[in-house]
Amino acid sequence: MNIHEYxxxxxxxxxxxxxxxxxxxxxxxxxxxxxxKLNAATGISWFVIKAQIHAGGRGKGTVNETGSRGVVLxxxxxxxxxxxxxxxxxxxxxxQTGAEGKKVNKVLVAEDVYYxxxxxxxxxxxxILLDRATGSNVIMASTEGGMDIxxxxxxxxxxxxxxxxxxxxxxxxxxARKVAFKLGLTGTAFKEMVKFITALYNAYVGTDSSQFEIxxxxxxxxxxxxxxxxxxxxxxxxxxxxxxxxxLRDEAEEDPLEVEAGKSGLNYVKLDGNVxxxxxxxxxxxxxxxxxxxxxGEPANFLDVGGGANATTVEAGFRIILQDPNVKAxxxxxxxxIVRCDRIASGVVEAYRTIGDIRVPIIVRLQGTNAEExxxxxxxxxxxxxxxxxxxxxxxxxxxxLEGR
Numbered sequence: 558m559n560i561h562e563y564x565x566x567x568x569x570x571x572x573x574x575x576x577x578x579x580x581x582x583x584x585x586x587x588x589x590x591x592x593x594k595l596n597a598a599t600g601i602s603w604f605v606i607k608a609q610i611h612a613g614g615r616g617k618g619t620v621n622e623t624g625s626r627g628v629v630l631x632x633x634x635x636x637x638x639x640x641x642x643x644x645x646x647x648x649x650x651x652x653q654t655g656a657e658g659k660k661v662n663k664v665l666v667a668e669d670v671y672y673x674x675x676x677x678x679x680x681x682x683x684x685i686l687l688d689r690a691t692g693s694n695v696i697m698a699s700t701e702g703g704m705d706i707x708x709x710x711x712x713x714x715x716x717x718x719x720x721x722x723x724x725x726x727x728x729x730x731x732x733a734r735k736v737a738f739k740l741g742l743t744g745t746a747f748k749e750m751v752k753f754i755t756a757l758y759n760a761y762v763g764t765d766s767s768q769f770e771i772x773x774x775x776x777x778x779x780x781x782x783x784x785x786x787x788x789x790x791x792x793x794x795x796x797x798x799x800x801x802x803x804x805l806r807d808e809a810e811e812d813p814l815e816v817e818a819g820k821s822g823l824n825y826v827k828l829d830g831n832v833x834x835x836x837x838x839x840x841x842x843x844x845x846x847x848x849x850x851x852x853x854g855e856p857a858n859f860l861d862v863g864g865g866a867n868a869t870t871v872e873a874g875f876r877i878i879l880q881d882p883n884v885k886a887x888x889x890x891x892x893x894x895i896v897r898c899d900r901i902a903s904g905v906v907e908a909y910r911t912i913g914d915i916r917v918p919i920i921v922r923l924q925g926t927n928a929e930e931x932x933x934x935x936x937x938x939x940x941x942x943x944x945x946x947x948x949x950x951x952x953x954x955x956x957x958x959l960e961g962r
Contacts, residue, residue, distance in 0.1 A: 558791045560805045561609045563665045565787035568802070572760035574753060576784045577775070579667030581609065588641035591666040592634055603669035604631045606640045608649050610659040611810040613788065618651030620644055621658060627651065630669065637666060662809060670785065674778025680785075681740055682706055683754070684770040685761045694722040694761070696754065698736050702773035728758040742776070749782040757784075764802060765795030814877050821873035823862055830855025832955060833878035833887040833917075835871070837862050837896070845890045848948060852956040857884050871901070872908035879915065886918050886958040888951065893925030902931035906938045918943065918958050922951035 560568075563581040570576050578599065580591035592604050608615050608627040615627030625643035641664050650658035671678050680702030688695040698718040701709045710717055718739045722728050730751075737750040753774065761769045770788040777783065796803040808816050818825030824839070832854040836842040839861050846856040858878060862870045871889075878887055891901045905921055922945040923931040935944035945951035 558793050558796065558802075558806055559611045559810070560789050560791065560802075561611070561663070561665075561807065561810075562607065562787055563609060563663075564805045565789035566784060568764060568789060569757070569760050569784055569787055572763060573756040574760060574784055575749075575782060576787070577605075577667050577670050579605075579607075579665045581663050581665050582641065583645070583663050585638040585642040585645060588645075588664055588666050589634075589638040592631070592637040595666065595668055596634060599668055601668045601672075602632075602634065604634075604637055605629070605667045605669055606631055606637065606644065607665040607667060608644045608661045609663040609665055610649055610651075610654070610661060611807070612649075612651050612653040612659055614651035614653050615649065618649050618654070618658075620647035620649050620661065622647040627661075641666070659810065670775060670777055670783055672778060676778050676780070678778050679776040680773035681776070682709070682772045683757070683774045684768065684772075685758060685766075686768045688721065691721060692724075694724055694758075696720045696722065696728075696732075696736055696758070698740060700740055702775075706772065722758070724762075727762070728755060730755075733758075744780070746776050746780040746782065749780060750776075753782040753784075764789070764799060765792050766790060767792045814880060818860070818873070818877050821870065821877075823860060823870065823874060823877070825861075825877060826859040827881065828856050828858050829883070830857040831883050831885045831959070833857045833860070833881065833884040835860050835862060835874045835878065835887065835889045837891050841890060841892055845888065848952050849888065849955060852952045852959070854886075854955060854959050857881055868904035868907040871904040872911055875908050875912055875915070879912075879917070884917055886920065886955060888955055889919065889921045890948075890951065891921075891923055891925075893923060893928060893931070897927045898923040898925055898931030899927040899934060900931075902934035902944075905942060906934060906940065909938075909940050909942060915941070920945060920951055920954045920958070922946070922948065 566576040582588040582591045606629050618627040623643040627649045629640050631637045631640045644661045644664055647661055648658040649661050682699040682702040684697045699716050701716050720732050720736050733751045733754040737747050742750050768790040771784045773785050775783045775785045791802050812827055815825050832849045834845050834856050836845050842861050849856050919942045921935050932944040935942050943954050
């Protein structure tokens with residue numbers, strides 16, 4: 558589960574990570590009030606206005622309706638309202654959103670932390686994630702903060718610092734110091750970075766997150782270390798242990814079909830193809846999508862109905878898939894183990910009749926317990942549903958549909 562920057566910063570702050578302070582607002586007037594509060598609390602007169610969407614590259618992105626960037630600087634208190642109005646309600650398009658962009662419903666009014674001082678501010682990159690190859694958490698850092706880390710890794714791999722953490726023993730002090738040293742820090746900045754890394758790792762573990770990315774981490778001109786941006790991805794499977802984090806979910810930032818599927822207990826991911834898939838089991842789903850591509854089609858979705866599929870879940874799956882106008886056929890591929898194939902077949906027929914007016918052909922491939930009985934139910938239904946037993950038979954029928962035969 559992704560959360561917004563302003564939410565991520567509050568989570569980090571609760572673990573002792575120093576952040577760029579800010580106040581979230583959902584209207585130009587509220588943005589101005591937020592700036593007034595920040596001015597009163599900190600004395601700052603420059604403010605950074607940041608669009609709050611679940612995507613990176615906001616500073617380089619553009620709001621379609623106004624031409625505003627997704628991150629702008631207001632050098633006067635009076636400018637904050639106008640700058641916020643240039644984002645709120647608009648569609649921000651970045652390299653990560655695609656051409657459709659994302660609607661900006663909130664902005665973060667943050668303090669400008671690039672103030673003059675004894676030394677020049679310096680930006681760093683830092684992230685923590687799970688390295689599945691080693692079964693360890695890994696801290697990744699670089700002196701090239703503020704840039705796309707992919708570009709740094711491609712053109713300057715020597716500038717990527719990696720420190721693996723054994724999850725059984727956790728982050729050791731010498732490891733935090735090693736990362737700070739490799740970033741070239743000394744004196745007060747070195748000590749502050751060690752504290753920052755330690756607090757950040759504690760937050761990562763404490764929230765059961767799958768990824769933390771702070772880009773940039775800023776060394777201010779007076780040697781403070783701050784999280785200026787924050788991208789946090791919490792492991793969905795651990796949300797039951799963190800009801801406070803589950804409340805941070807913003808469904809407006811998610812695909813509506815994926816939200817609807819989640820409410821029905823289905824695992825759904827929308828893709829760009831023309832053949833809808835409904836499968837029980839993630840591995841079988843991947844094999845099904847491969848099969849579709851082999852016969853010249855493209856999967857329109859990943860949809861796993863799970864091991865306890867019944868008429869209700871099948872109907873919910875149909876309704877979700879059929880909302881995609883690109884779908885030309887639906888392939889249901891079920892291995893009858895926990896659930897019998899005849900029950901799945903009955904569920905398909907019942908769901909078809911309940912929904913009605915299904916204008917795309919449906920191929921049902923059943924294998925396993927009572928597969929032949931299930932195929933008989935499909936064949937005798939009188940509906941535009943075609944049964945298949947083998948994978949090749951299902952593939953041939955999908956190909957026939959795509960080629961209009």
